[in-house]
Amino acid sequence: MEDFEKENPEETTQNEPQEVEEVLLTVTEDIRSYIYETARWTKFLSIVGFVLTGIMILFSFSTGAIITAMNVSLGGAANNPWAAFGGGFLTVLVLLFALLYFYPSLLLFKYANSAKQAVLFGDQPALSVAMGKMKSFFKFWGIITITVLGLNTISFLLGVVALLGAGSVAS
Template identity: 45%
Template sequence: MTEEFEQQEPAEVKLIVTEEMRSYLYDITKWAKFLSIIGFIIAALLILIAFSIPSLMSSTPGLAKQLGALGQGGSTMITILYVLLGLFYFYPSVLLSKISNNGKQGVLFGDQESLNTSIASLKSLFKFWGIVTIIVIASYFLLVFLVAGGMAGA
């Protein structure tokens, strides 16, 4: 009896995408497109602001004093910070755009490869935000320890 069980190959499991699921996926692609466009706009604005900071700082000398420690580093430090923020917004926007374009093609035309690419981009988007979340949580813990250590030392 065990020989008979060992000789049987496991049945191939196939998922079925229902019309309701296709409708949900299509709605997801619409929101992903909207969010990607907003993300691209924010990224472009951040980068434009980054490159206008030097002229703003030179035309308004009192601005560096108002910005405190960030202003002390000069316009270069602020420009680098804003460019990094722009790139930080750009990457998830690219992933959302891939989710939208490939997902829409996959749902409308039944293109399995496009749907696979869309889901892979979704995985990358969640991985990106997961890593960012871990970094933020670790930074909060580090900040708490530094503040607690500073208070204990004082």
């Protein structure tokens, strides 16, 4: 066997594990400044999101009073289209929207903190966390967008069916 290896050295080198060069991304100063500026704007947007979430939560607990005031100003519950839903349902609905708005704001806030730490201290794990949060943010809004487009399509199709049904009843 040793004679074979001496005569054919190519055979032995092909079976040995070869070192693979690891390709690393280079973060230049321009990229660092872009990430840092993005982190600052992202933190601003996340704080605005937290404030709006708080306002939505406060608003949700006043929906019953708002419906009552609308009933008085519109001359009774029969003239108020929101009265049919009731204050409890609208409270839960607004709280649901507040929760949907809070989650992406939280992701943005975590991205901003991790990205800033990564840029200022050259912290590779923090940059990885930041990119993970940004991925989750865009994935969340992608799913919401697909859901809204799907519901709009279903609503449109139901409207067409209702219109065709109303047309056939009128004939």
